[in-house]
Amino acid sequence: MDWSNTELYQLTTAIGTSASFAWLPSTRPFLQASRGNTMMQNIYQNPTGFAQQNALDKRVKISVKGWQNATRQDLVSFVSRKTRIGIVDSTVEGNLVVGFVNSQTEAQSLLNWNGVRFAGNALKFEILGSGTGDAGTSKTIVLLKSFLFKRYSPQAKMLDLGNLRNDPDLATNGLFSSQTTQSKIFPAMMKLASKESQLVVESVNLSDNELRDLNMISCLAQTYPNLKNLCLANNQISRFRALEVWKNKFKHLRELLMMNNPITAEPLYQSEILRLFPRLVILDNVVVRDEAKLQQVFSIPMKLQQFFFENNELGQSSLEFVSNFLTLWDTNRSQLMPLYTPQSQFSVAVDSSVPASSVPNADQNPTFGYYLPLSRNLTKVSSERTKQQRLAMGQEDIDKIFKSIPKTKHFLQEQASSYSLEAFSYAQVQGFTITLHGYFDEVAHPDVDANKSTSNSAGGRNRRFNHGHANTTNKLTRKSFDRTWVIVPSQGTVIIASDLLNIRSYVDGSWIPQQQVQEPLVQGQSPAPPLGPQPVQPMPPAPLQPVVPGAPATAMPAAPLTLPAEVQAKLNPIQLDLLNRLHQQTKLNAEFTYMLADQSGWNFDVAMKGFQESVNNIPREAFV
């Protein structure tokens, strides 16, 4: 019986389905296991012993009362027949039959059979053992986790996974006992590593692992797609085909070491490797690409900025204008009318192209039902009459189109980083243009549905869109947009000469830094109070506050311990108290405190002992 194989399988499936593994309580079986399981201490103190014990661990000890009118064998056969649950290794202890069932699940279902009649008596089942079916999984997790931290160097940002086979910890625990176990241990390790935010890894060493291909380690590319340095030296990799799984992966790999692999003798070795890793600069300690040139080829000198203003004054006034305009646009569009003159023009264009799925948060299935009858996208509209009709000139026309556009909510104040703006002068109109890129939520259907504007005269018949036209296409969603205003200052206020609105599928703006986590929007917030009849001037300056993308806050205050809310919710007060005491004593950060408590079976003394023994191996960033 190869226990570790099964355990690893459970581990991979358990982790695979758990959304937030780093904070373990979300994997409930794990937490249950660690609470009541005294075996945890055994691994901690006696790692060699637990491999053998483990096969038995999964079994659950049960007892049966009320069987005395028959033999033990009859009882076991009866239970097996009746409940389809086998009791093994059963013995008679006084008036009890004591035995084992295969798992906690089986033990639980056996309890449902309490009171079943057997040989004239009602049987009573009880669970004696406290082990659970997932105990082994959690042990393996703990083992691999501590192994990962042991092999991680925070200074070098390196994960040293060299020579795994001869690692004493892994070997003694039988993790390399068979071929199948070996093939699973690395994926399991990678899955664990990917959930550990503390493991900031730029370099991975996989030398001396007797690798013939990348099958076992191919998942490295999922865990560390931005890896910079990789060492595969002293392996048996001999064929290019083995490397193909990493094509288009590791786009930031800068250095690769492949010494002492048969593949390095191939004539096309260097060119093939260059083809596979587009940003590789150093191969086997030789510079193979000119880094400056590489940098130049893969970047655009015009670095993307969030804002451009021709001068500061224009910056201030255009931010005010946009902010005031959109406030009214969201709340009461007709109040915008004083800004338009009989010669002002407005039109909407729909860009219905769907962004690539690799664009962050791109809406792959946008609906433009309300806008399409208004759209003046000249690449799509061919009829001249339509082009003319869809250009609104003068307040009356403009107001009509405004009423046909879904009601919206922009998030200029709450989510300033989601908007980008350029403003510069426009000499010919003696004014300037402001272009805003960003997004809005559609919060309500428009006052006028442009799809229906032609249908009423015929009493509902003769509709233009009578072929499967359904209102379901008009669902309200989030959209991205680009809007350009041509503004002319005039007598202390401004007028809008031209207003061009482009609606497109929602995407995250390219100016938003990638690592920045999208905060949830505050939906319930009441909009800013509407402005007076002369909207542009009177509003006090409400400048945008561009959010500076800070590093994700990881630092934990020294005391008291702050745990993520979802973790805290799953802990009982005793556990919380234990965590706090451990934290005070050890100065470990929240996650490590939790790990320590967890590994020691929530026993303070065991935890402190374990901490003192391993204090020298704990990485620096484990401490606050």
Add this chain to the structure above:
Amino acid sequence: MNNQSQAVDGFIKKVFAFLDEKNSQQLAPFLQCFDPANSKIIVNANPFAQPAVFLETWQRAVVQTQHVLTGLDYHVIPGTGTTICSVNGKVRFDESGRDKEGQDSAITEITGAGNAGVGPRAPAAKPRPLWGPYFGISLQIVLDDRVFNGDHNCVIHSFNYTTVYKPDDSLMSV
């Protein structure tokens, strides 16, 4: 009217074609489209003082591109002799690692006689671009009304080009 929107559409497509042009010899007519004295050029919120500087930078430091027009609208601003266009499109970059000249960053090191059979890449074979995923762009362009008569000389008064979305699997950094 018909001529008007066709003229705008035609001109924008011409601008995209110039941006995608690999051969620097072909760019002189593009430079002539810009108003040399007063045109404002903003690319990804970076201003360029001179059209020539922009075109030179684009030619030298940006790899080959391919633009697709996805949205176009325009307003003729009465009494100014100018028209403002709002353009949306998508663009992809040659991610083969070669610049417009076909130069890549690999250090061609001849490692002795063993390499003789392979040799450097034959220069005769024209390398084909390896197109990456599409980026989204938004372009606002102010044109002189002379563009409606087919006159493309000095008609670009301002040119505001912004990348509005980017795929995260591209090698390019913007």
